[in-house]
Amino acid sequence: MRELTIAGLARAGGVGVETVRYYQRRGLLETPERLGSLGHGSGVRRYGEQDVSRLRFIRSAQAAGFTLEQIAELIALDATDDRTRARELAKERIAALDAKIAEMKAARDALSRLARACDDGSGGPCPIITAFEPS
Amino acid sequence: MRELTIAGLARAGGVGVETVRYYQRRGLLETPERLGSLGHGSGVRRYGEQDVSRLRFIRSAQAAGFTLEQIAELIALDATDDRTRARELAKERIAALDAKIAEMKAARDALSRLARACDDGSGGPCPIITAFEPS
DNA sequence: ATAAGGTCTGTACCATGGTACGGAGTCAAG
């Protein structure tokens, strides 16, 4: 454990080094002490499994639509045991996610209709703008 | 037709006046001539049904994940009859949408698991970060 | 022991999608 340099951590999380540093600045990832090979405290930072899983969590939570600020709260929350708040945030996000998913499905269907209408075979119109009008 | 002022158009589209102007600057909405009550060309711009439906289209397309730049292309495309390109864009976006929807469903399920785990009833743990790990 | 390549810090810059504001002009009601 604690064997990765920042580049390794970034690779493991599928992000760039600068992004890791950015998350550190935002308080989403820790910035461990710089450890020299002889303990003189001015070496390089090392990261381990904890950090990798935290980084992956950040990416997943982003995919779930949480902002970085909310993710910071989730991480803080993970350390405490405030189940009530955790559930609250989860439920809020589930509702938002459900709404967004429905919206995207509707958009998907509109696009699907559009693609079919604009098939070269049919001689009909291919009206992009009206394709999104409430059908 | 062509009876709305910019505030009316904005209201009809559910956006702010500044947003309408922004879309005009981006070339997504037209900026008609300023018409004075006596035709002296220095009055106020008026907007009609076309503009409203265009504005609504912009919002829907945004919900579908198109960027404003892509939306500009869609609008331009709507005027031409390039069915091939229209289909292409639609299909691209459908694929992206499908991927995103799947991702969001996965996130939703992770959150759902989390909310259940953090139910006050269960005495178990309420581990936010690990809730997102590939189950 | 030196050179190459990664790290660290600070700061600057970027794209996207707005939002705000000052100052001048215009319109509509009283």
Next chain:
DNA sequence: CTTGACTCCGTACCATGGTACAGACCTTAT
């Protein structure tokens, strides 16, 4: 014919989530 609300225009500013240096330092292989 004034007053208040709205419009127009230009420009500045904002939040979010990064991305990109430069210059100094550290580590590692040769």
